[in-house]
Amino acid sequence: MMYFREGSEQSNLSTEDLRHGLYQALDQLGPRHKVLLVPPDQTRLHSRAGELTVMAWEYYGSAVTDILPALGTHTPMGPSEINRMFPGIPHKLFRDHNWRKDVITLGEVEAEYVREVCEGMLSYPWPAQMNRLILEGKHDLILSLGQVVPHEVIGMANYNKNLLIGCGGPESINKSHFLGAVYGMERIMGRSQNPVRQVLNEAMRRFAKHLPVVYGHTVIASAKDVEVGGSGRLETKGLFIGDDEAVFTEAAELSLRVNFTLLEKPLSRVVVFLDPGEYKSTWLGNKAIYRTRMALADGGELVVMAPGVREFGEDHEIDRLIRKHGYLGRAHILQAVREDSTLAGNLSAAAHLIHGSSEGRFGITWCPGGLSRDEVESAGFNYADPQEMMSQYPPDLLNDGWNRMKSGEEIFFISNPAIGLWSTKARFHETSR
Numbered sequence: 172m173m174y175f176r177e178g179s180e181q182s183n184l185s186t187e188d189l190r191h192g193l194y195q196a197l198d199q200l201g202p203r204h205k206v207l208l209v210p211p212d213q214t215r216l217h218s219r220a221g222e223l224t225v226m227a228w229e230y231y232g233s234a235v236t237d238i239l240p241a242l243g244t245h246t247p248m249g250p251s252e253i254n255r256m257f258p259g260i261p262h263k264l265f266r267d268h269n270w271r272k273d274v275i276t277l278g279e280v281e282a283e284y285v286r287e288v289c290e291g292m293l294s295y296p297w298p299a300q301m302n303r304l305i306l307e308g309k310h311d312l313i314l315s316l317g318q319v320v321p322h323e324v325i326g327m328a329n330y331n332k333n334l335l336i337g338c339g340g341p342e343s344i345n346k347s348h349f350l351g352a353v354y355g356m357e358r359i360m361g362r363s364q365n366p367v368r369q370v371l372n373e374a375m376r377r378f379a380k381h382l383p384v385v386y387g388h389t390v391i392a393s394a395k396d397v398e399v400g401g402s403g404r405l406e407t408k409g410l411f412i413g414d415d416e417a418v419f420t421e422a423a424e425l426s427l428r429v430n431f432t433l434l435e436k437p438l439s440r441v442v443v444f445l446d447p448g449e450y451k452s453t454w455l456g457n458k459a460i461y462r463t464r465m466a467l468a469d470g471g472e473l474v475v476m477a478p479g480v481r482e483f484g485e486d487h488e489i490d491r492l493i494r495k496h497g498y499l500g501r502a503h504i505l506q507a508v509r510e511d512s513t514l515a516g517n518l519s520a521a522a523h524l525i526h527g528s529s530e531g532r533f534g535i536t537w538c539p540g541g542l543s544r545d546e547v548e549s550a551g552f553n554y555a556d557p558q559e560m561m562s563q564y565p566p567d568l569l570n571d572g573w574n575r576m577k578s579g580e581e582i583f584f585i586s587n588p589a590i591g592l593w594s595t596k597a598r599f600h601e602t603s604r
Contacts, residue, residue: 173417174199178390178409178425189219189410190226193387196412197230200312200385206231207310209333211317212240213252216449217590218318219389219407221256227314228260235264239304241317241337242268243344244454244519246485255448266304274300274340275307277378280370288366289354297347299374300340305382316387319411319422320430321592323461323526324351326362327426329388330419331375345518347371352501352522357465361431361592361599363423372416387412388422391590392429393571405590432593437468443585444566447479447540453493453550454484457527458588460535465594466583471533476564478557481541483550484520488513492520497551498527498535 174196177184184192210224228235238260240248247267253260279296286294305313315333322328324347325336336344351359351367359365390409408429411422443459450456459475467473484490492514496507504524508515515521528551529535537547538557547554564576569584576582585591 173413175412180428182408184407184410192410193223193226203234203312205310206235206312207308208238209241209315212242212245212248213256214245214455215318216256217405220316223316223387224257237266238264239266239268241333243337244270244486268302268338271341273302275303276300280373288369292353293350297370298342299378300343301334302338305338311383313382313384315384319388319390319426320590321361323356323360324348325367326359326365327423331371335371348522349518352525356526361427385414386418388418390422390426430591433596434466437595438466438583439468439471441583442474442564443588445477450477450479452482452485456480461526462588462592465598467533469532474536476538476557476560478540480539489520492517496524498524499551500528500530501525
């Protein structure tokens with residue numbers, strides 16, 4: 172059932188609009204006595220899910236007993252990050268999701284189903300795993316909050332991904348990511364229905380229908396009317412709240428209209444800026460690659476200015492595997508999976524390494540504030556000094572989209588890759604077949 176829906180390409184919802192919509196939905200649910208809130212972490216800072224979490228806490232008061240950020244494999248939130256994203260909420264309510272230890276397996280989607288939906292590319296069972304607090308907490312409402320936006324692993328982010336992946340376990344995270352990578356990222360991004368989503372939907376239908384889950388989804392887009400020096404301003408295009416698949420499909424349809432840029436011709440030089448408050452690792456920052464690769468020309472160059480990036484993987488073991496194998500392309504990583512049992516046991520890392528390569532089609536220059544030239548180049552990227560590149564391409568003076576520099580160079584600038592997807596029309600239609 173849909174409890175609230177509002178959104179369009181022309182919308183720009185205010186804080187009070189969000190509060191009105193959320194409270195209207197919660198009023199329909201009636202009184203609740205033990206509430207679990209499941210928002211994203213600081214890596215989704217611009218989703219406005221932090222504001223919705225604060226509003227839900229204010230609405231329910233002491234009935235909110237637990238807040239479980241959907242960390243996936245990310246580092247747990249620190250006090251300053253909690254204060255920034257969830258101002259005013261007592262820290263004692265927050266629970267850290269330990270993806271290696273805190274999960275229960277509800278059941279398995281059999282290998283035959285996985286093989287069927289991915290056209291025979293893989294054949295293994297997929298376990299539906301969730302944090303035990305979701306399953307054993309005896310909450311009478313689980314409010315899952317987040318942003319629907321194009322995503323490299325599951326086509327369009329959020330809905331049941333927040334619970335089954337964001338609060339999932341090693342095997343569910345590993346196998347879902349690898350399924351998406353092997354099936355083909357270009358065949359998944361921007362599509363709400365795909366093999367990974369089908370597996371998650373099947374798992375929820377079979378094993379988790381009893382959970383009192385309600386989803387709240389925002390749709391966020393870059394403003395289209397900014398002047399020079401105003402790039403990066405965001406507008407909230409929609410809010411959708413409900414407890415069935417319609418809440419996702421309606422948000423995904425709007426997201427595709429406002430977050431997906433289809434271009435007539437490939438881009439020769441793309442410059443992406445990663446907000447240091449949001450991006451600390453290439454594990455997250457490689458969105459700059461995922462979201463632009465269908466738009467980049469053969470022989471083109473992607474420049475990633477990342478002053479806050481200081482590591483490859485947020486998880487220690489994944490960081491080690493990235494450093495060991497590097498972003499060297501699909502064939503290299505599939506061979507490494509066959510030969511390295513540790514990588515085979517961390518398939519999400521293998522998937523990430525596949526996603527983060529250009530397959531030799533275009534150049535990738537990383538400009539991280541906390542990784543050395545040797546570290547970057549040993550992982551398979553080019554390196555440039557971040558301060559020099561930010562001086563050459565000052566992010567606060569560039570428009571999102573086309574810019575002509577004083578030197579005469581023409582670049583395509585993206586201030587936040589997390590809220591968009593870019594492709595040429597030809598390449599997107601080719602991968603749709």
